[in-house]
Amino acid sequence: MTDDLALVQRFLRARRDDAFRALYRAHTPALYGLALRLTGGDQTEAEDLVQESWVRAVRGLSSFRARSALRSWLCGVLMNVRRERIRVDWRAVEGVDVEAATDTSDPDDALDLERAIGALPEGARDVFVLHEVYGYTHGEIADMLGIVEGTSKSQLTRARTLLRNALP
Numbered sequence: 001m002t003d004d005l006a007l008v009q010r011f012l013r014a015r016r017d018d019a020f021r022a023l024y025r026a027h028t029p030a031l032y033g034l035a036l037r038l039t040g041g042d043q044t045e046a047e048d049l050v051q052e053s054w055v056r057a058v059r060g061l062s063s064f065r066a067r068s069a070l071r072s073w074l075c076g077v078l079m080n081v082r083r084e085r086i087r088v089d090w091r092a093v094e095g096v097d098v099e100a101a102t103d104t105s106d107p108d109d110a111l112d113l114e115r116a117i118g119a120l121p122e123g124a125r126d127v128f129v130l131h132e133v134y135g136y137t138h139g140e141i142a143d144m145l146g147i148v149e150g151t152s153k154s155q156l157t158r159a160r161t162l163l164r165n166a167l168p
Contacts, residue, residue: 004070012062024054027074030134034075037129038082040118049085053078068140075134076144079126086122116166120159127152128159 004023011019031053035046057077064073117125126145130136131152136144138152145152 005066008061008064008070020058023070027071028054030071031074031078034129034134035078035082037114037117037133038079038126041114049078049082052081056081068143072136072140072144075130075136079144113163113167116163119166120162123151124155124159124162127155128163131156 007019007023010016028050031050032046035049039045057074064070117128120128127141130141138149141152142149
């Protein structure tokens, strides 16, 4: 975090391209991985989310106070961008039916975990990915998503139950 904080300060003081490039290279792969999982594997949408997240992060970087790791802060920015897009996008459907989404015409096809995660309802998917895949605590997730810890815990339980029912 110290290196990140030094790079952030260097970037903010002089808008140094090298400092931004170092931050971008260090954190973009993790942001893209998170975005990819949250979008159910939609690469184009994941790339758009990461790009918009960096645009917003640069605008708001002066508000970064290092109370958490920069990566956590950036993931929070990405989560906010995603939520805003879902609210605006009339095509987004909350509460996708996991069983219907995982029904295949060929019973021999194995249902993989990524597909099942992608079919989870938005809140449950967000918490599951942040907690189980990226290892964030319920407190960190609550801060990122603007929810209370209890909601994070209940969404994780919901996600686990839905996944257990969806996977063979």
